[in-house]
Amino acid sequence: MNLTVDVQENEGKSVVLLAGEIDAYTAPKLKEALLSLTEKEGNKVEVNLEQVNYMDSTGLGVFVSGLKSTKENNSELKLVQLQDRVYRLFEITGLIDVIDVDKTVQGGY
Amino acid sequence: MESFDFIEIKVPAKPEYVGVIRLTSSGVANRMGFSYEDIEDLKVAISEAVTNTVNHAYEKDEDGEVTIGFGVYENRLEVMVADHGGSFNLDQVKRNIGPYEAAEPIEQLREGGFGLFLIDALMDKVEINSDSGVIVLMTKYLHENGVGLDDDQISTTQ
Numbered sequence: 001m002n003l004t005v006d007v008q009e010n011e012g013k014s015v016v017l018l019a020g021e022i023d024a025y026t027a028p029k030l031k032e033a034l035l036s037l038t039e040k041e042g043n044k045v046e047v048n049l050e051q052v053n054y055m056d057s058t059g060l061g062v063f064v065s066g067l068k069s070t071k072e073n074n075s076e077l078k079l080v081q082l083q084d085r086v087y088r089l090f091e092i093t094g095l096i097d098v099i100d101v102d103k104t105v106q107g108g109y
Numbered sequence: 110m111e112s113f114d115f116i117e118i119k120v121p122a123k124p125e126y127v128g129v130i131r132l133t134s135s136g137v138a139n140r141m142g143f144s145y146e147d148i149e150d151l152k153v154a155i156s157e158a159v160t161n162t163v164n165h166a167y168e169k170d171e172d173g174e175v176t177i178g179f180g181v182y183e184n185r186l187e188v189m190v191a192d193h194g195g196s197f198n199l200d201q202v203k204r205n206i207g208p209y210e211a212a213e214p215i216e217q218l219r220e221g222g223f224g225l226f227l228i229d230a231l232m233d234k235v236e237i238n239s240d241s242g243v244i245v246l247m248t249k250y251l252h253e254n255g256v257g258l259d260d261d262q263i264s265t266t267q
Binding site: 001021023024025054056057058060085089092093 | 124156160164224226227231
């Protein structure tokens with residue numbers, strides 16, 4: 001019941017590797033890490049959720065904050081490799097049309 | 110009178126206990142024979158209700174508690190989440206329920222307040238009572254036809 005946040009600078013973009021659960025307990029830590037990246041002018045931020053096996057609306061709230069921050073700082077936010085259950089929450093809430101979400105597994109089709 | 114087992118858990122209204130309730134919910138639902146998908150739905154819905162209570166207690170700087178009751182029936186699971194602290198503005202909460210619209214300006218996107226929308230989408234029946242504190246009562250039936258991906262509208266009365 002925890003979340004690890006690992007940030008790697010890779011070819012001009014910030015890659016955030018997440019592993020664990022995103023809920024009310026872990027969301028503040030994620031928000032702090034994410035906003036510190038999206039607040040860098042022009043930064044490209046890619047969040048990999050392959051190892052995130054649970055997320056609820058607190059996680060959605062963090063990514064909405066991140067998206068708002070990209071608009072203010074001319075940066076970019078993209079979520080990749082979401083598990084089906086996590087992807088579903090973006091679908092149900094309609095956020096899928098607002099946030100750049102790519103559930104395709106790397107190397108998959 | 111329909112017979113059922115009842116399980117009650119009380120935890121401090123703190124974020125670190127939301128995961129504990131989630132694990133317990135998963136255990137109860139698994140015991141009842143819910144599908145993997147339904148168990149995941151239950152975990153999210155129950156976490157949302159508990160999180161609402163935790164946030165509420167936090168805002169008011171209270172050392173509150175959350176009580177979660179599981180009514181285990183033959184054909185359904187009823188979950189009650191009770192906040193014994195003060196009451197919050199239910200009308201305001203209801204106004205904030207709903208899916209995002211692609212046309213909505215990003216600046217106006219909500220960062221919170223859509224927990225109840227998810228509960229509504231993931232459970233078969235949801236009732237909210239805010240007379241003294243807030244009690245969320247949600248039901249999920251044990252059957253093969255769960256709530257589908259697009260089936261986000263459910264009745265809150267019966």
